[in-house]
Amino acid sequence: MIIAAIALMFAAASDPNPLVGRWETKPSPKGNVTGLYMKADSSFEGFFNKKPFVTGTYTYRDSLLSFVDNGCNRTRGLYKVIFFSEGDSMRFEPISDTCTERRNGMSKTIMGRLK
Amino acid sequence: MLTFLFMNASSESDEPANKEELGKLLFFDPILSATKTISCASCHKPEFAFADNAPVSVGVNNRKGTRNTPSAMNLRSHEKFFWDGRAATLQEQALAPIENPAEMNLPLDIAVGRLQNNQRYNNYFRKIFNSRPTKALLADAIAAFELTLETTDSPFDNWKYYDDSTRVSEAVRRGFEVFNGNGKCVKCHFGSDLTQNEFRNIGLFNGRQLNDSGRYGFTKNKEDIGKFKTPGLRNIAVTAPYMHNGMFKTLKEVIDFYDNPARKVPRAINRDTILVKPLGLTKREKADLESFLLSLTDKQFLKQGK
Numbered sequence: 001m002i003i004a005a006i007a008l009m010f011a012a013a014s015d016p017n018p019l020v021g022r023w024e025t026k027p028s029p030k031g032n033v034t035g036l037y038m039k040a041d042s043s044f045e046g047f048f049n050k051k052p053f054v055t056g057t058y059t060y061r062d063s064l065l066s067f068v069d070n071g072c073n074r075t076r077g078l079y080k081v082i083f084f085s086e087g088d089s090m091r092f093e094p095i096s097d098t099c100t101e102r103r104n105g106m107s108k109t110i111m112g113r114l115k
Numbered sequence: 116m117l118t119f120l121f122m123n124a125s126s127e128s129d130e131p132a133n134k135e136e137l138g139k140l141l142f143f144d145p146i147l148s149a150t151k152t153i154s155c156a157s158c159h160k161p162e163f164a165f166a167d168n169a170p171v172s173v174g175v176n177n178r179k180g181t182r183n184t185p186s187a188m189n190l191r192s193h194e195k196f197f198w199d200g201r202a203a204t205l206q207e208q209a210l211a212p213i214e215n216p217a218e219m220n221l222p223l224d225i226a227v228g229r230l231q232n233n234q235r236y237n238n239y240f241r242k243i244f245n246s247r248p249t250k251a252l253l254a255d256a257i258a259a260f261e262l263t264l265e266t267t268d269s270p271f272d273n274w275k276y277y278d279d280s281t282r283v284s285e286a287v288r289r290g291f292e293v294f295n296g297n298g299k300c301v302k303c304h305f306g307s308d309l310t311q312n313e314f315r316n317i318g319l320f321n322g323r324q325l326n327d328s329g330r331y332g333f334t335k336n337k338e339d340i341g342k343f344k345t346p347g348l349r350n351i352a353v354t355a356p357y358m359h360n361g362m363f364k365t366l367k368e369v370i371d372f373y374d375n376p377a378r379k380v381p382r383a384i385n386r387d388t389i390l391v392k393p394l395g396l397t398k399r400e401k402a403d404l405e406s407f408l409l410s411l412t413d414k415q416f417l418k419q420g421k
Contacts, residue, residue, distance in 0.1 A: 032191075037278065045275050048192065048307035050267045052275035055295075070295040071305045 018087055019060050023111035036111060044069075064095065072099035079106060088113045134243050138260025141253065146233070147226050148219035150175045155212065155257065159187040164350035164416060165264060170361025174218040181217070181327065183361035188264040189349045194312045198343045198359045201333040205261060206254035223250050266349055266413035274410075283410050290407025293400045298373070300404070302389055308347035309411070316341035318376040318386035319358060325380060327360060341385050352412045366408055370401050 023036040035047035038058070044067070046054035056069030065079045077097040083090050091110045097103040131137040141147065142155040158172035158180075159165040167184035174180060182198050190196075196208035212218040213226050230236040230248035240248045243256075267276075271291075274282040294300045305311050314330045320341030330339040343359045357363045363372060372379050375393040376386060396404070 039278070045278070047276065049265070050272070050276060051307035052272060053305075053307035055275070070301050073302075 017060055018083060019058075019065065019081065019090075022114040023090070024114055025109060025111050034109065034111075035114075065092070072102050075099050077102060077106070085112075131239055131243065134256045134259045135263050136260075137239050137243055138256035138258065139263075140239070141257055142260050146229055146236075147213050147221060148175050149221045153219050155187075155209075158184045158212075158218070162353075162416075164188050164266075164353045164413075166354035168355065170356050172218070174215070175220045178217045178220075180215075182359050183356065185346055186350060186354050187261050188266060189308045189347050191262055191265055192306060192308050192312070193310070193347070195344065199330045199333045200314060200344050205258040206251070209254045209257035209261070210250065227253060266415070268414045269349070269411050271407070271410040284406060286403050286406035287410040289400075290403035290405070290410075293396065293404045294407050297394060297396060297400060298404055299389055299394065300373075303345045304348055308349055310345045310347040313345050314339065314342040315345055315387050315389075316383075316385045317343075317373075318380050318383035318390055319343075319360070319362070320384055321380055321382050322384055323382075325360075325383075329359065341383070348408060349411050350413055350416055352409045353416045366405050367401070370396070370404055374401065 017038075017040065019038040020040050021038060023038070025034045027033050032049055035050065037045045037047070039045075042059060043057050044055070045052055046069070054069045054071055056067050058065055058067035060066075060081070063080050063082075065081050066076060068074055068076050075098050077099065078095040079097070080093040080095055081090050082093060089110060089112050092106045094103050094107055097106075129140075131140055142159075145151045145154045145157070147154065153175050156165075158167050158174075160167060163186075165187035170183060171180045172184045185198070190205060193205075196202040196205060197211070202208035202211060210223060213221050214223055227248055227250055230240070230253065236248055240246060240252060244252050246252060270283045270287065274280055274287075280288060294304075303311060303313060303315055316329070318341075319325050320328060328340050330342040330344075331337070333339075351357075351366065355364060355366070357366070357369050363369045373390065373394060374396045376383065376390050377393070
């Protein structure tokens with residue numbers, strides 16, 4: 001029993017963070033593409049048409065993404081991440097975010113993993 | 116015969132394949148000014164990131180404008196145009212300087228008439244738009260060209276995109292921290308082109324020597340007195356002089372101004388609350404901030420040694 005619990009804890013600790021990697025939206029009708037680079041060191045970069053536009057730090061646990069970036073007066077955003085297509089696509093469901101512009105943007109965003 | 120072949124080849128190489136290339140031809144062609152001496156590129160100079168290196172540009176018959184010529188690059192993310200935001204679209208913006216008496220001073224009907232009477236342009240418009248030249252198509256072509264002027268190859272871009280901090284110096288990395296922190300720059304200059312496309316009063320309106328009321332002149336809304344569009348910062352190293360009136364010659368002057376706006380303009384009216392108190396940046400923070408701003412220069416301009 002104890003061994004099983006330790007094994008489970010070990011498995012949880014070594015679970016790779018499913019967010020880590022590069023993600024992109026499909027081109028919008030105007031051809032704009034938003035990109036996200038989620039790094040293993042808990043930092044991230046956002047891109048708009050390959051131009052950096054946001055930088056920040058995040059934590060991810062139990063499907064919840066909590067982050068602070070250099071916009072939105074450094075207020076924290078909390079979102080549920082919903083993975084689909086075998087983890088190769090994701091969308092965000094706002095839990096709490098006082099930054100309306102960011103909330104509106106993220107709520108509409110669907111991203112696919114870059115391979 | 117040989118001469119004819121060469122002439123033919125030369126005219127064909129000039130022929131635009133699409134509306135972006137047609138827009139480029141028009142952008143550089145003085146046919147759109149009253150005196151046929153000024154083109155869009157006379158003020159939006161390619162070597163200065165399609166901005167001007169004079170405080171205000173010189174139009175037809177040596178007439179001077181009243182505001183600094185902004186860069187025509189990296190406009191894809193912009194929402195309103197001109198320092199006062201009076202143009203809602205890039206197409207609308209593209210036509211205004213043609214008619215402006217201090218710029219190209221040519222009524223649009225005459226400009227379009229010139230293109231219609233020009234066999235070369237007539238053919239190009241028909242081939243690309245299946246129409247003779249019109250105001251709307253002229254605007255569409257110039258705007259389409261301007262939208263090709265995106266730059267994404269600066270040291271800053273490469274640092275972030277390739278996650279490679281060696282692409283920039285330590286000073287640049289520290290400067291980015293100042294930009295996002297003590298400098299408060301990011302509060303207005305946030306986004307892929309380092310602007311939120313807002314209108315702000317940074318304290319360059321005092322109703323006396325500095326008497327351009329900015330967006331107020333367009334909206335007549337008192338809250339807009341002294342507000343100007345926050346410009347993007349890409350390629351800022353090559354777009355001096357700075358501010359809506361070109362009053363600062365260097366980035367150092369700009370940074371010193373923001374550090375303590377009241378020292379430069381003591382009785383500014385309605386200065387933004389972000390700038391009410393001096394920033395109090397250290398000498399090193401200012402130098403680092405300048406290094407960061409220089410890192411926003413695209414490689415095409417770094418190569419020309421500007």
